[in-house]
Amino acid sequence: MGAPILVIENLNKAFGRVQAASNIDLTIDEGVLTSIIGPNGAGKSTLINMLSGSLPADSGRIVFQGTDITDWPIHRRVRMGLCRSFQVVNVFPELTVFDNIQIPVLTINNRSRRMLRSIFKETAVRREVNEILEKIGLVSEARTPASALSHGDQRVLEVGIALAARPKLVFLDEPTAGMNPLERVKILDNIRQLSDLGQTTFVIVEHDMDVVFSLSQRVIVLHHGEVIGDGSTEEIRNNPRVREVYLGEEVMV
Ligand SMILES: Nc1ncnc2c1ncn2[C@@H]1O[C@H](COP(=O)(O)OP(=O)(O)OP(=O)(O)O)[C@@H](O)[C@H]1O
């Protein structure tokens, strides 16, 4: 735990005159639950989009587990263990919870060229789907269509979908968006437990400061596309630049 899993060097992205990412230099450490915060339009989603491969960077380098992946397409990154979830819910609503997880599990299994007899493979896939459902606490909803889940559970399901790729590193863009406090507690407990298992490193984009400060081991603050703070929750709370940006928001006081 603690070794760099992702190194970001001098990453830039402009949309017309808006510099959405400005000379971003960061290292994400393995096993450290990290949050990315910043006001609306700070460049959080832009950064995640570049890291996960859905948006090309203008310049800079992204190195994942020692390999330069800057120009890699999404699917190649996913295969290497780098996944993300989206700011808006992104499940297949008409499919059951089980099937929503089974699809990515099957995709991954087909790619790994293991010569399994189909019957064994079927059992293995089912077992893997059930393991993920257990990890995210949705076993009892396996047969429920995703559309019938609460909003909170749909977001939990998304985490499960991301886990199906057996990722080393997962970016979650506002996992608690639109959730009530109870749902929030559930998904956060989930993420904390999954992080503690140590197989996956989580990086979370989050607006809710209570969530950020209770969950994170490290906080990165963006503002106008720049990193203006990076450290422990205590360091971020006491960072004058960060306090200035969040001035008036009592959560920081
Ligand atoms: N596809 C795009 N085209 C043009 N401008 C964009 C695009 N995507 C983002 N931007 C701009 O880049 C800046 C950063 O946006 P981004 O969505 O990364 O912010 P964010 O920190 O995720 O904000 P939020 O908290 O609202 O989700 C904003 O000024 C935004 O308007």
Ligand SMILES: [Mg+2]
């Ligand atoms: Mg965003």
